Amino acid sequence: MDLKKKIYKNLLFKTRKLINKYYQETLFTIINICGDILLFFFLLIIFFKNTYQFHLFLKNIKFKFFELTDDNKAFLLILFSDTFVGFHSSYGWEILLENLLKHFGLPQDRSFIFSFVATLPVLLDTLFKYWIFKHLNAISPSIVSTYHKMNE
CATH class of the missing domain: 1.20.5 (Single alpha-helices involved in coiled-coils or other helix-helix interfaces)
Known part of the structure; x- marks a missing residue:
C-alpha cells in the first residue's frame, strides 16, 4: 500500500x-x-x-540611394540579395521561422520549415531580379551593368 x-x-x-x-x-x-x-x-x-512624414521619409531614402555612386548601389543590392536569398540565407530563414513559430506557440515542424525555406528565397530572388531588370534598368543601366560585374 x-x-x-x-x-x-x-x-x-x-x-x-x-x-x-x-x-x-x-x-x-x-x-x-x-x-x-x-x-x-x-x-x-x-x-x-503621419502619412505625410512617412512619404517624406521614403522620398529621402530614395534620394539618398540614388545619390550614391553606381559601385555603392551595386554593393548594397548584392548585400541585400545575398542576405535574403543567397547561399547562406537558408540558415537565417530557418532560425527566423523557428523563433516566429516559437513566439506564437506553434509546433516547430521541420518539414514545414524546410519547405518554406526551399520556396521563399527562390520567390524573393525572382522578384528581386525582376525589379532589377524592369525598374532599375530603366532608371540607371549603369547600376545594372555594375551589379552584373560585381556579382560574377
Missing part, C-alpha cells in the same frame, strides 16, 4: 508540473499574440496619422 501511495504521489506531482508548464506556455502565447496585435494597431495609427 505504501508503494502505491508513493507512485500515486509521484505521478500526481509530475502531472501537476506538466499542467503548470503547459499553462504557462499557453499564457505566454496569448500574451505574445495580444502584444503583437497592439503593436500592429499602434503602428497603423502612427502610419495613418
Whole structure:
C-alpha cells in the first residue's frame, strides 16, 4: 500500500508540473499574440496619422540611394540579395521561422520549415531580379551593368 501511495504521489506531482508548464506556455502565447496585435494597431495609427512624414521619409531614402555612386548601389543590392536569398540565407530563414513559430506557440515542424525555406528565397530572388531588370534598368543601366560585374 505504501508503494502505491508513493507512485500515486509521484505521478500526481509530475502531472501537476506538466499542467503548470503547459499553462504557462499557453499564457505566454496569448500574451505574445495580444502584444503583437497592439503593436500592429499602434503602428497603423502612427502610419495613418503621419502619412505625410512617412512619404517624406521614403522620398529621402530614395534620394539618398540614388545619390550614391553606381559601385555603392551595386554593393548594397548584392548585400541585400545575398542576405535574403543567397547561399547562406537558408540558415537565417530557418532560425527566423523557428523563433516566429516559437513566439506564437506553434509546433516547430521541420518539414514545414524546410519547405518554406526551399520556396521563399527562390520567390524573393525572382522578384528581386525582376525589379532589377524592369525598374532599375530603366532608371540607371549603369547600376545594372555594375551589379552584373560585381556579382560574377
